[in-house]
Amino acid sequence: MIHTPVITPSFKLIAPYLPQSNKHGIGASAAADLRVHIDPYPEMDSGDLIELFWGGCYAASKLLSESDIGHTSVLHVPESFLRSGKVKTYYRVTKIGSTPIKSPGTKLWVKLEAPGGQLVSGEVDENQGLAPVAFEEAVISNGLTARHFDEGVQITLDIYPHMDAHDEITLRWGDVRLDLPALTQQDVDKPVVVQVPAQLVREAGDDPHLEVSYCVIDRVGNNSRWAPVRLIKVALNDPSQAEA
Numbered sequence: 001m002i003h004t005p006v007i008t009p010s011f012k013l014i015a016p017y018l019p020q021s022n023k024h025g026i027g028a029s030a031a032a033d034l035r036v037h038i039d040p041y042p043e044m045d046s047g048d049l050i051e052l053f054w055g056g057c058y059a060a061s062k063l064l065s066e067s068d069i070g071h072t073s074v075l076h077v078p079e080s081f082l083r084s085g086k087v088k089t090y091y092r093v094t095k096i097g098s099t100p101i102k103s104p105g106t107k108l109w110v111k112l113e114a115p116g117g118q119l120v121s122g123e124v125d126e127n128q129g130l131a132p133v134a135f136e137e138a139v140i141s142n143g144l145t146a147r148h149f150d151e152g153v154q155i156t157l158d159i160y161p162h163m164d165a166h167d168e169i170t171l172r173w174g175d176v177r178l179d180l181p182a183l184t185q186q187d188v189d190k191p192v193v194v195q196v197p198a199q200l201v202r203e204a205g206d207d208p209h210l211e212v213s214y215c216v217i218d219r220v221g222n223n224s225r226w227a228p229v230r231l232i233k234v235a236l237n238d239p240s241q242a243e244a
Contacts, residue, residue, distance in 0.1 A: 011042035013103035016052070016091055024166065025109030026082075027220035034077040036060075038091055038103075040070050049094040050075070055087045084112050115216035116224040117161040130227035131158035133171075133212045143233025149202050157192040157214060157227075164188060166219035171196070172226065173212055174204035201234070210234045 016038050020030035036052055048064040052075045060075040062068075075091075090105040116129035134156040144153060157169065165185040171178040171194065178200055180192070204210065210232045216224040 011101070013041050013091070013093060013101060014039060015104040015106045016089055017106060018089075018108065021108055022221050024219040025111065027218070027222040028112045028114060029221070031079050031082050031110075031112055034079070034082065036075050036077060036089060036091075038073040038075065040072065041093065043095070044069050045095065047096050050091055051094070051100075052077070052089070052091045054081050054089050055083075057081065059089075082110055082112060084110055086110075109220060111164075111218060111220045111222060113162040114222040114224055115160060115162050115164075115167055115218050116227070125226050126228055127215075127225040128228065130160050130214070130216070130224060132228045132230040133157060133214060135230070135232065139232065143235060144201065148198070150198055152198040152201060153196045155194050155196060155212070157194065159189055159191060160216065160224070162218075164218055168217050169214055170217075171212070171214045173200055174207055174210050176200055176204045204234070207234045 016036045018026065018030075018034070018036055020026065020034060026034065038050060038052075044064070046064055046066045046069065049061060050064065050073055051061045052059045054077050059077050059081055062073055062075055064073070077089075086107060087110055088105040088107045090103050092100045092102045094100040116127040118129075135153070139148075139153065155171075163183070165183055165188055167183040169180040169183070169192065171180065173196065178194075178196065180194060183192070212230045212232055213226045213228070215226050
């Protein structure tokens with residue numbers, strides 16, 4: 001019996017990449033149609049078998065044809081494979097009559113839960129999973145006084161579902177926006193206390209029904225949408241507030 005020798009390829013592969021990922025990983029919006037890209041490699045040929053692995057499990061494959069040679073191969077990861085957490089993906093190439101060769105892996109973070117939880121059906125821009133901005137009771141009852149235009153005002157954002165390090169919060173104060181520092185691990189599962197600068201209060205100006213809200217974007221780009229609006233009275237030139 002004549003045995004055909006199995007050849008071990010000598011070329012090296014590069015790691016796969018995911019165009020849908022941001023600098024930290026994959027969010028919920030990409031999960032339904034997640035694509036892994038594999039660039040052309042040396043000695044690419046018709047009949048090569050590319051097998052994609054996700055978290056150590058086989059996820060997809062592609063048998064190359066003549067039209068694939070010299071082009072990036074795109075393989076889809078089934079949504080059922082995705083779980084929140086760190087994951088490693090890699091691929092291997094098997095040429096006819098050769099042993100498989102494995103690529104370096106790409107590690108990334110997957111987070112499928114949006115800050116504040118999933119939006120309730122019918123909601124567009126408001127997330128009931130986020131509590132409205134909390135003010136001191138005096139501000140809720142009487143609005144901002146003259147001193148707030150000089151000293152600013154303190155507000156509190158309550159703990160929300162899926163709160164995590166690297167969350168970035170944007171405060172909406174009327175038509176003005178204030179981006180807060182990204183949360184650290186020490187901030188997680190604690191109320192966020194914010195000192196709104198006097199300059200921002202003055203910039204927004206008077207408004208008998210000032211809308212105050214906030215939204216959260218997490219490390220992989222999941223967007224909470226806006227929290228329910230809190231209405232605050234702001235009247236810089238209101239004589240009744242001058243001595244409050």
